[in-house]
Amino acid sequence: MAQKVDRQVFAQRFAQLLAQSEENTRTVGQKLSLDPGTVSRYANGLITPKLPTVYMLADLFGVDPGWLMGEEAPAIPDAFPVNPSRKIPLLGQIAAGVPIYAEENIEGYLWTDHNHGAEYFGLRVRGDSMNAVGIADGDIVIVRKQDIVEDGDIAVVLVDECATVKRYHREGETIILTPQSTDPANQVQVYSLKDHMVKVLGRVVENRKMF
Numbered sequence: 662m663a664q665k666v667d668r669q670v671f672a673q674r675f676a677q678l679l680a681q682s683e684e685n686t687r688t689v690g691q692k693l694s695l696d697p698g699t700v701s702r703y704a705n706g707l708i709t710p711k712l713p714t715v716y717m718l719a720d721l722f723g724v725d726p727g728w729l730m731g732e733e734a735p736a737i738p739d740a741f742p743v744n745p746s747r748k749i750p751l752l753g754q755i756a757a758g759v760p761i762y763a764e765e766n767i768e769g770y771l772w773t774d775h776n777h778g779a780e781y782f783g784l785r786v787r788g789d790s791m792n793a794v795g796i797a798d799g800d801i802v803i804v805r806k807q808d809i810v811e812d813g814d815i816a817v818v819l820v821d822e823c824a825t826v827k828r829y830h831r832e833g834e835t836i837i838l839t840p841q842s843t844d845p846a847n848q849v850q851v852y853s854l855k856d857h858m859v860k861v862l863g864r865v866v867e868n869r870k871m872f
Contacts, residue, residue: 666715667731672706674729678722679704693717723747749773751783751801755817755824757858761806773803775866780806782863784817784824790840790847791815791826796868802826803867808860815865820850821858826865 679685686704690697695714702708703718710718719726753768755761761782771783786800794815796802802817810816816829818838827838827850834854840847852859 665730666709666712668709669706670731671709671715671729672704675718676704678718678724682722684722689718689721692721747773747775747781749781749783749803751785753785754787755784755819755862757819757822761862771801773867775803775805781866782806783869784826786826788847789844790842793841793843796826796865797870801869802865803869804863805866806863808862810861810864817862817865819858819860819862820852824862825850829861 679689686700687697689695690700693714699708703710715729716726719729725732748770749772750762750767751769751771752761752766755766759766768785773781773783775781782804783801784804786796786798786802789798792798796815804817810829812830814829815826817824817826818829818836820838825838827840830837830839836852836854836857836859838850838852840849
């Protein structure tokens with residue numbers, strides 16, 4: 662991959678991305694915390710973005726960063742969809758010891774516009790343990806893959822043999838998974854890391870209602 666940005670080629674290709682998508686210099690600036698005037702100067706070939714910015718822009722539009730820097734391939738129109746989005750796997754039950762994206766876990770695929778350099782997956786929710794916050798049985802949650810979450814985040818957590826969606830808390834070597842349910846049968850789950858395999862798979866960033 663090229664490590665030097667060809668300013669004029671970058672400007673031409675970035676302008677093409679803007680023209681063939683629903684983005685503009687203002688929305689790109691908002692999404693990536695860049696000044697819209699600076700984004701406009703990138704598209705006009707007046708200034709050259711630094712490599713981290715190139716990578717952010719490439720991720721936003723779903724293109725190869727090397728192509729943006731000046732490499733010959735891949736070429737438009739195959740480089741990106743008109744409305745930048747990405748296909749992610751839809752997982753069913755996740756079992757311990759099985760790689761998260763293993764074929765036996767994947768029910769199908771869906772599209773998301775979440776980008777920002779992270780991996781995402783969808784997970785079909787089983788049960789009503791989070792229905793008080795709008796996550797019902799059969800819904801699909803979109804999950805940002807990460808192994809650390811903030812205390813209180815709604816997370817997908819692998820406990821021993823299967824995955825669960827709960828509000829996550831940690832106190833030392835103790836993991837507390839709290840349901841938010843209208844059903845009193847759903848109780849707080851407390852696990853000692855000395856006795857159980859507990860692994861955070863990701864943070865829930867979106868819930869899709871399934872009717």
